[in-house]
Amino acid sequence: MNSESIINPKYDLSQYEKISEKYEKDPLAYLEQYYTKYFLIDSNENTSEDFYIYQAPNKLCVIGLAPTHPLLQQSQKVKSIKFDEKISQSINKKKQNPLSVKSEICVITTEEGRNYSIKAGIVGWVINFNMRLDKDDDLLQKKPFTNGYLAIIKPKQDVPSKALNHCIDEEKYKEIRKLNI
Amino acid sequence: MSKKRFWENDHELIPQIRVSNESDRWKRVRYDDVNEDIEVLYSNVMQYVMENYINLTYRTIVDTLLDIKCCARCIFRFLGVRDYKCYATSEEVLLKILNRIRLNEENITTSSTLQEEHPSTNILLSKTQEKPICTTCFDLLYQADTIECLWPIIENFNSHNFQVKTFNLSVSLPSGTIINNHSIKVYIRQTCRERNLSVDLSNTIDLKDPFKHLLGWSIEKKLGLKYYYQSPFNISIEYYHKNSQQNHLILTHIPSAEFQLKKVRIKGKAIWTGDSRQNIIAALEKVPDSDFISIAKCPPLEDKERWENYPPILEHSAIYVGGRYIKLSREISQSPWIINGERLAETSIAECIGEILREKFKCDDYNFVAAGREDVNVRMLGNGRPFYFEIMNPRNPFFFQQELDNTQKEINKTHKNLVQISHLTMITEQDLVIIKEGEETKRKTYSALVWISKIVTSEIIDKINQYQDKEFIIEQQTPIRVLQRRTQMVRPKIIYSMKAKALENHFLTLQLQTEAGTYIKEFIHGDLGRTKPNLGDLLDCYADIMALDVLEVDLKWPPN
Numbered sequence A: 001m002n003s004e005s006i007i008n009p010k011y012d013l014s015q016y017e018k019i020s021e022k023y024e025k026d027p028l029a030y031l032e033q034y035y036t037k038y039f040l041i042d043s044n045e046n047t048s049e050d051f052y053i054y055q056a057p058n059k060l061c062v063i064g065l066a067p068t069h070p071l072l073q074q075s076q077k078v079k080s081i082k083f084d085e086k087i088s089q090s091i092n093k094k095k096q097n098p099l100s101v102k103s104e105i106c107v108i109t110t111e112e113g114r115n116y117s118i119k120a121g122i123v124g125w126v127i128n129f130n131m132r133l134d135k136d137d138d139l140l141q142k143k144p145f146t147n148g149y150l151a152i153i154k155p156k157q158d159v160p161s162k163a164l165n166h167c168i169d170e171e172k173y174k175e176i177r178k179l180n181i
Numbered sequence B: 001m002s003k004k005r006f007w008e009n010d011h012e013l014i015p016q017i018r019v020s021n022e023s024d025r026w027k028r029v030r031y032d033d034v035n036e037d038i039e040v041l042y043s044n045v046m047q048y049v050m051e052n053y054i055n056l057t058y059r060t061i062v063d064t065l066l067d068i069k070c071c072a073r074c075i076f077r078f079l080g081v082r083d084y085k086c087y088a089t090s091e092e093v094l095l096k097i098l099n100r101i102r103l104n105e106e107n108i109t110t111s112s113t114l115q116e117e118h119p120s121t122n123i124l125l126s127k128t129q130e131k132p133i134c135t136t137c138f139d140l141l142y143q144a145d146t147i148e149c150l151w152p153i154i155e156n157f158n159s160h161n162f163q164v165k166t167f168n169l170s171v172s173l174p175s176g177t178i179i180n181n182h183s184i185k186v187y188i189r190q191t192c193r194e195r196n197l198s199v200d201l202s203n204t205i206d207l208k209d210p211f212k213h214l215l216g217w218s219i220e221k222k223l224g225l226k227y228y229y230q231s232p233f234n235i236s237i238e239y240y241h242k243n244s245q246q247n248h249l250i251l252t253h254i255p256s257a258e259f260q261l262k263k264v265r266i267k268g269k270a271i272w273t274g275d276s277r278q279n280i281i282a283a284l285e286k287v288p289d290s291d292f293i294s295i296a297k298c299p300p301l302e303d304k305e306r307w308e309n310y311p312p313i314l315e316h317s318a319i320y321v322g323g324r325y326i327k328l329s330r331e332i333s334q335s336p337w338i339i340n341g342e343r344l345a346e347t348s349i350a351e352c353i354g355e356i357l358r359e360k361f362k363c364d365d366y367n368f369v370a371a372g373r374e375d376v377n378v379r380m381l382g383n384g385r386p387f388y389f390e391i392m393n394p395r396n397p398f399f400f401q402q403e404l405d406n407t408q409k410e411i412n413k414t415h416k417n418l419v420q421i422s423h424l425t426m427i428t429e430q431d432l433v434i435i436k437e438g439e440e441t442k443r444k445t446y447s448a449l450v451w452i453s454k455i456v457t458s459e460i461i462d463k464i465n466q467y468q469d470k471e472f473i474i475e476q477q478t479p480i481r482v483l484q485r486r487t488q489m490v491r492p493k494i495i496y497s498m499k500a501k502a503l504e505n506h507f508l509t510l511q512l513q514t515e516a517g518t519y520i521k522e523f524i525h526g527d528l529g530r531t532k533p534n535l536g537d538l539l540d541c542y543a544d545i546m547a548l549d550v551l552e553v554d555l556k557w558p559p560n
């Protein structure tokens, strides 16, 4: 490297052609740089309350609504998002029992009075609720896969295959839900 | 990470068992400026004696101590001779002086029954196994300047090849000497009392003082170093005496000593505590002589065993070398990156520089400290990042700037494509704080290659460049990528300046100057909206960072 490029670095764009192509097709493709995507399919055959779980390299999991979730499929207006108070208060406190997959962490109520229960989805501890959802009602439905995430959970199990073995990858999710995005 | 200590096999170079060479026991190191003139020495010694003892008790002291075959040097201690050069004189001269001290005054009273020489004189001068071992010093003081005493230190020093000019000395003497010295004092007082003489032994010289001086001078002479109490190079040696190791336990049988040992459990092992030197000395002070005599051996029993020592520890205090580094690779970490025993980056800045410094300074180990850090995939360019190395126990601690310049060249040549360093120089311990403060307070300048979901237009560039001279504040929640180890909180950070240059299509370069501790990657991709505003918000699109370089860490370093 010469001294000029140490002060004023040049970037070889040919290295980034492929990634740019991918990003142009899907502006959200950048998330794959930071997360491994998993999906949690509704166990009830008649509903499709599905969730995504993004896992970061540090094992933390971001949970949010999958594209097939009724709140994103039908035009329902969200009235309130209530995070579980007990869990809220336990964040950052030591020696908490981990939540189970089925533990309810949040309830979303629509204007029509429908309640959607949001579960932890993995065994672990909530370390952050997305409090911006409180301030901005539209965020959940407008940017569900980024700014509208619901919570960040620290899995009890460090090994992803153990922590997330009840989840499926994106390909399988699309296959089951017959999506071709 | 447990680094392999370059010198960890050093102890193998030192023979474990003392070579038993009878002549080493008696062979003394000769100092240049020792006065062997008996007249001069005698008057010198008598000055101290007259100062410390108002009546003729000193004669009784000399006789009593010669009776129990105390070494001449220890008798000098009880006489309160503070000129340690006197102790360096040969045993023959010392005994002549002692005999003169006990006889001269006696001549005045013309007592013809006294012998010329004390009967112990001959045996004390013997250089065979016949010579009784001094019960107060276990022959440590007697041998302080002998080859036998010096040998472990010299061997160790030479095998490590320390390049030093001065040394300091720490010695730890057998605990048995404390009890035996006390026992002898009690014995002297008892003897004087029987002869109706009053005696004050408070001017007795502690065994450690003449011992350290004699040993120190011998080291000076043998190794050509200067004995200097502030020297960064320390020679530490611990002596023990097996037979008397438990002697202080008699104190537990003397109620007036109030000496109590406590049993504590450390890692399941029962260990007795409370028998430190200070505790033993403090306890002895409380004991009336009559109590001591009833329990302890007074005078101490003769012993057939002499002193022994643990291997000496020779250590140079840490020195510091500082400079600035440029990291040219996106593959290497700043310090060794190892998780669960697995290496995640082949090498590191710390190792690239440190391993060469290790060879140069011949140190046990090193610690690398830098003003902040960059991620593995981030380069550090521009004026480089300030750093320093703490060099632990260097065998070769002295470097001229010229040698450091050569070392810098060698590092730069060896790691041409990974690391380049500049300004390599010796720094002081006081300078270190600058780096630590710099980490938290200094501005950083970055260059980033950015992809945005819109095609880059001049409007977009203008929108960014309006912040070129206009600072703004962002609020950063703890990034998800570090949230597993850092508490969730919101940190406001100042972006002092931001400017962009259009590249092709979706690409632009962004130059940022920010407050220390700003997370740049998160400012660009937004971290799921956890950094507000982020670049995407400002441009109303998605943004991602492709490459990041640090251009400047605004800190004057090294200090000179």
Ligand SMILES: [Zn+2]
Binding pocket: B070, B071, B072, B073, B074, B134, B135, B136, B137, B138, B139, B140, B141, B142
């Ligand atoms: Zn002695």
